[in-house]
Amino acid sequence: QVQLVESGGGLVQAGGSLRLSCAASGGTFGIYAMGWYRQAPGKEREFVGGISRGGASTIYTDSVKGRFTISRDNAKNTVYLQMNSLKPEDTAVYYCAAERTPSLRVPQRIDDYWGQGTQVSVSS
Numbered sequence: 001q002v003q004l005v006e007s008g009g010g011l012v013q014a015g016g017s018l019r020l021s022c023a024a025s026g027g028t029f030g031i032y033a034m035g036w037y038r039q040a041p042g043k044e045r046e047f048v049g050g051i052s053r054g055g056a057s058t059i060y061t062d063s064v065k066g067r068f069t070i071s072r073d074n075a076k077n078t079v080y081l082q083m084n085s086l087k088p089e090d091t092a093v094y095y096c097a098a099e100r101t102p103s104l105r106v107p108q109r110i111d112d113y114w115g116q117g118t119q120v121s122v123s124s
Contacts, residue, residue, distance in 0.1 A: 014086060017085075022081075094118055
């Protein structure tokens, strides 16, 4: 059983930056692909991006490409989401997720385990 704990959310002005962290425990971190999702009020949860087990591959949804970067430090059992040029439409609860996989690629689904979420609010 893997436990995921997000941190780093907060309130920021449009154009600003935040870095979210997701600390994992209870499993061998390096066998999990990791992902970030978000859910805005009244909307369904959406995939933001993912990173492969070793960190060599990343994918992003179109709306965040060029602004958000996912990275991981397997020695620290932590995955990060660097968010730059934030927009009010990025306001949401952000969740990290883990998917156990033998593949070195980012899987289509990353949803074996979930964190509790962290709020990101971007003011205009």
